[in-house]
Amino acid sequence: MSGLNGVTGFVLAVSVAFLGGPPGALGGNILIFPLDGSHWVNMNLLIEGLHARGHQVTVVRSASSWYIKESSPHYRSISITVPGGMDIEKQDFFASFLVKMLQIQREGASPLAFVSFYSYMLSALSGMHQQASQFVVEMFENKALMQSLRDSQYDVVLLDPGLPVGVLVAHKLGLPTVFNVRWITSGEGHFVVAPSPMSYVPTSGYATSDKMTFGQRVGNVFIYLLNMIIDMFVISPHYDTLVKSYFEPGTNFYHLLQGTDLWLMRVDFVFEFPRPTMPNIVYIGGFQCKPSKPLPTELEEFVQSSGEHGVILMSLGTLVKGLPVEITSEIAAAFAQLPQKVIWRHMGKQPIGLGNNTLLVKWMPQNDLLGHPKVKAFVAHGGTNGLYEAMYHGVPVVGLPLLFDQFENVLRLEVRGAAKVLEVTKISSQSFLEAVQEVLHNPSYKTSMERLSSLHRDKPMHPLDTALFWIEFVMRHKGAAHLRTESYKMPWYSYHSLDVIGFLLAVLFVLVAITVGSIYFLCLRLCRKRKPKQE
Missing domain, CATH: 3.40.50.2000 (Glycogen Phosphorylase B;)
Known part of the structure; x- marks a missing residue:
């Protein structure tokens, strides 16, 4: 019996080692494009969780990154050098940004100061995305690197689309994608994937509740349109140029962004205001939270x-x-x-x-x-x-x-x-x-x-476990296209049914015109018939 128990124990030990993690672990190959700063804290938790479940993780980072280390026990890294570095990775970038913001607020937001700050902000924003697009160029032009990525046969790309470097690379490699997201290039992620009625869904950058007065709803629409204009003319051109150079004709950058398989949304509706959602959005708000440990x-x-x-x-x-x-x-x-x-x-x-x-x-x-x-x-x-x-x-x-x-x-x-x-x-x-x-x-x-x-x-599963489950779900099924609507490919007038409304109005107009014309014609005939009798 003891020999049998020893063999059984050996088989179990080998099984655990082979699986590399708890039941359900795939031992997959995952490519990750994180964002520096506080966003990295969130992504690193997912990386540690994926590593613990037996997955091999590769992180693509900027060589000048100050949070994302080149060496880690949980991942191997690929470092990309961008000429001049990335402003977002400079520790004083946001500090200097804050100083300018506070200065304007203390001056009472005079029109001149506001215009000056807005000009500075848009310039900084454009520069940030220009550097991100250069990051993509450095990767795409490195044929050996791209071939190495293809040969590695990754199962999924996990990325933060705040700077959508990974979006373009993933689609170039033809791999399923999962977003670890709250923010995208144009603001909060829901606005490009889920219906977002302006009447009760506060837009990015507008501090109001979901119970808005008429004036607040006007402001909400104005800020939303402003966000769209900034994205269209300041941010997207950098990526549109890349798409034009490296993808098939007719490829749309926003379609690449909206075509992700799964959105891991760092949102909990205990904290956020209720709003419409979609089947491929999984909510993991507070996934970094855990019981406290003893203090030093x-x-x-x-x-x-x-x-x-x-x-x-x-x-x-x-x-x-x-x-x-x-x-x-x-x-x-x-x-x-x-x-x-x-x-x-x-x-x-x-x-x-x-x-x-x-x-x-x-x-x-x-x-x-x-x-x-x-x-x-x-x-x-x-x-x-x-x-x-x-x-x-x-x-x-x-x-x-x-x-x-x-x-x-x-x-x-x-x-x-x-x-x-x-x-x-x-x-x-x-x-x-x-x-x-x-x-x-x-x-x-x-x-x-x-x-x-x-x-x-009060949840059936911790949000971190939920996130890990859905990443593995996409790996197991090589995507999650059945959860993703294709509505983003529709023209804007079709999406909002303006063509249908126009058609129905035209039909209604024709029916009304025919009805009115028929009544007029009948009245005219009756009038003509009555006149001879009167004579």
Whole structure:
């Protein structure tokens, strides 16, 4: 019996080693095109999960990337050198962008300053996509590299379409694609794949709820059209040129973008406003959230020293160095008046008037701290990752949005009663102190966030497991075309049934004309018949 058990154990061990992961793992070959910065944090979680399930992962990165490392135990990398590097990968790119934005806000958004900033923003946006298109050229012109990619026989391409480098390469290789997405070139991903009624679906860059007044609906349509114009004339031309040079005549860049097999959408409708969706969109909002782990000893001691008052966390993401010292000093002065201890992730010049209760750190285990029972509030810039972690752990938020979708993100929590939002350029020590005290002492904020946390956690499967399942689904079936509508190939007038409406109106017009003409003709005949009798 012991010999039989030994053989059985050996067979099981060999089976596990061969499968390289839990039941259902395919041991597939996956090509990944990530985006640098905070987007990489999300993609890296999927990479680690795929590697743990026995898949071989290859990451295509820029040689100048500062987050995506060349060496990793979870993937092998292909580094592409772009002449001049990529602006988005320079650590001071968004910091300088933020400084200009704050300057305009503080000047009262004069027309001249607004035009100057908008010109700068569009120029920077165009430059970013021009560099991304050059990344594609470097790949396509490297015949040996492209042949190597073909010979590797990848099962799927997983990519972030914020800079759609991987979209073009995947279609060139004829491989099924999965998007790890919230943002695409023209804004939020839903707008190119799902019906998006402007009457109640807020567009990208417009901070409003789904319950809009007439004026807000006008603004919503205006911002949507503005986004489309920017995409059409500033962004898409870079990729249209590539498509014209490297693909068959008649190929449309947006059709390549819309033709992906599956959208892994970093969205949870506990956080987002309800909206129409499509069968090939899978929602994985909060997939980075997980239970907290014990804190490092020194940090745990600091947290415990807060006693009954508890701790406030503050983090403004990677852009923290862009905040002027006069703003951070107002925040520091407010913190100094609180009985709570404060842990502040801060890497810039030390604020003036920093209190003894405030600990400045260059890095902190944010998820583990948010899960600590002594943490009472989270001062955040409104990045999606941080807000989902706060929601997961039930910690109410004081929002200080700085750029991009952060204004929309904190608004969603504010509408649900789980956050208090301030304008960073109008902060005084008094206004900030009052906002923090309101979130700390008004139990409705905590109650609202705990309700969101309960809803967010109540799922049959963790969002990360959902994401991994659907990536493997696309690999197993070599795509997911049955979930994808082909409506994006229709002309815009056919998509909106304007041709049908025009035809029906024409038929109605003809029927009305015939009816009116017939009545007129009959009346005329009757009149002619009556006249001789009267004579």
